[in-house]
Amino acid sequence: MTNRTEGGLPATHREVRLAARPQGPITDDLFEVAEVPVPRPAPGQVLVRNTTMAVAAVMRTLMDEVTPVPMPSFVVGEPLHGSAIGEVVEAPGTDFAPGDLVEHHFGWREYALVDAAAVQRRDRDLLPDPAAYLSQGPTAYMGVVRGAEVRAGDTVFVTGAAGGVGSLAGQIARLRGAVRIIGSTGSQRKADILVKELGYDAAVIRGAGPIEEQLRAAAPDGVDAVFDNVGGDQLQAAIALANRGARIALVGALSAQLSGSGAHTTEIDTLSLLARSITLRGIALYDHLSLIPEWNEQFGRGLRDGTLTFPHTRLHGIEEAPRALMELIEGRHMGAVLVEL
Numbered sequence: 120m121t122n123r124t125e126g127g128l129p130a131t132h133r134e135v136r137l138a139a140r141p142q143g144p145i146t147d148d149l150f151e152v153a154e155v156p157v158p159r160p161a162p163g164q165v166l167v168r169n170t171t172m173a174v175a176a177v178m179r180t181l182m183d184e185v186t187p188v189p190m191p192s193f194v195v196g197e198p199l200h201g202s203a204i205g206e207v208v209e210a211p212g213t214d215f216a217p218g219d220l221v222e223h224h225f226g227w228r229e230y231a232l233v234d235a236a237a238v239q240r241r242d243r244d245l246l247p248d249p250a251a252y253l254s255q256g257p258t259a260y261m262g263v264v265r266g267a268e269v270r271a272g273d274t275v276f277v278t279g280a281a282g283g284v285g286s287l288a289g290q291i292a293r294l295r296g297a298v299r300i301i302g303s304t305g306s307q308r309k310a311d312i313l314v315k316e317l318g319y320d321a322a323v324i325r326g327a328g329p330i331e332e333q334l335r336a337a338a339p340d341g342v343d344a345v346f347d348n349v350g351g352d353q354l355q356a357a358i359a360l361a362n363r364g365a366r367i368a369l370v371g372a373l374s375a376q377l378s379g380s381g382a383h384t385t386e387i388d389t390l391s392l393l394a395r396s397i398t399l400r401g402i403a404l405y406d407h408l409s410l411i412p413e414w415n416e417q418f419g420r421g422l423r424d425g426t427l428t429f430p431h432t433r434l435h436g437i438e439e440a441p442r443a444l445m446e447l448i449e450g451r452h453m454g455a456v457l458v459e460l
């Protein structure tokens with residue numbers, strides 16, 4: 120980005136494109152970093168200099184051509200997309216002004232050209248770190264409050280507890296009055312962090328023996344609320360241990376999304392659901408967008424008074440974005456995974 124235009128903008132910027140669809144594990148050669156001209160906004164459009172973008176597990180799903188998730192798949196030869204924050208550079212004919220902090224869905228590029236209607240203005244003072252707008256907190260909050268309806272006195276099981284969603288779901292469940300919170304993760308190292316740093320009371324470990332046995336030992340009196348990010352044997356274990364009237368929120372399906380097995384089904388004994396009046400509720404943020412301002416208020420307050428933390432990892436430079444996604448899928452990070460651009 121050496122050449123500059125008369126307005127001081129660089130002549131070119133970089134974007135990450137999908138080079139090919141995965142047939143197996145996610146590898147470098149499925150991505151291409153391309154240098155392209157910085158776009159110029161027409162009236163009604165906003166040119167944003169992206170400062171930070173997030174990668175997330177759903178992006179592995181969106182690399183496939185056809186998916187059940189209510190988001191467009193990535194297109195071969197075109198830049199990937201996903202949440203990003205940045206500063207407005209130019210916004211002719213809109214309510215935005217240069218310097219405004221904004222969030223939008225056109226990450227994976229250094230400069231984004233976005234229709235004004237698809238740009239959300241963000242308050243610089245609400246969160247102590249603007250990157251926290253990229254947390255998976257809205258999903259975690261939705262799943263705890265409206266999905267699992269966590270109440271005071273609950274024992275709660277969060278699957279995928281160390282990820283972007285799960286690392287906040289446990290903290291939010293505690294603030295809603297849960298008395299015992301158990302999380303699942305993929306290694307002893309992460310299990311230790313869940314208990315020592317993220318407020319979990321106990322952890323069960325994927326690959327360290329039957330989850331149901333581990334969960335029975337961690338929750339001898341059963342579980343009242345479940346925040347399921349994983350599905351498969353973890354959901355089966357949650358149902359086996361669910362108390363009468365338990366609420367189970369189906370928020371993610373990491374075992375199907377990331378295992379590469381292609382298996383998308385979980386066998387469930389429906390008789391045990393109805394016999395114990397268990398609620399199984401699929402829930403998606405798209406239907407609960409109105410919760411986002413409420414969450415941001417609570418997140419800002421919680422980060423400042425120390426009742427919430429934002430577990431995350433940051434990588435630097437757009438060329439690191441493919442590695443960030445690959446490492447997230449491999450389970451190498453705790454919390455959200457962000458890339459500074």
Ligand SMILES: NC(=O)c1ccc[n+]([C@@H]2O[C@H](COP(=O)([O-])OP(=O)(O)OC[C@H]3O[C@@H](n4cnc5c(N)ncnc54)[C@H](OP(=O)(O)O)[C@@H]3O)[C@@H](O)[C@H]2O)c1
Pocket residue numbers: 174175176177255258279280281282283284285303304305306309325348349369370371372373374375376377378402403404405447448449450451452454
């Ligand atoms: N319903 C909604 O509106 C909504 C919105 C956003 C996200 N989601 C979903 O919420 C879930 C969590 O999202 P996230 O972005 O926070 O993901 P994430 O948990 O950060 O995903 C990465 C983690 O998945 C775990 N993992 C890897 N392979 C796995 C496997 N085979 N089985 C089980 N876990 C595996 C690893 O954690 P460990 O090493 O700890 O196992 C890894 O660190 C995803 O399913 C996502 O699609 C739903």
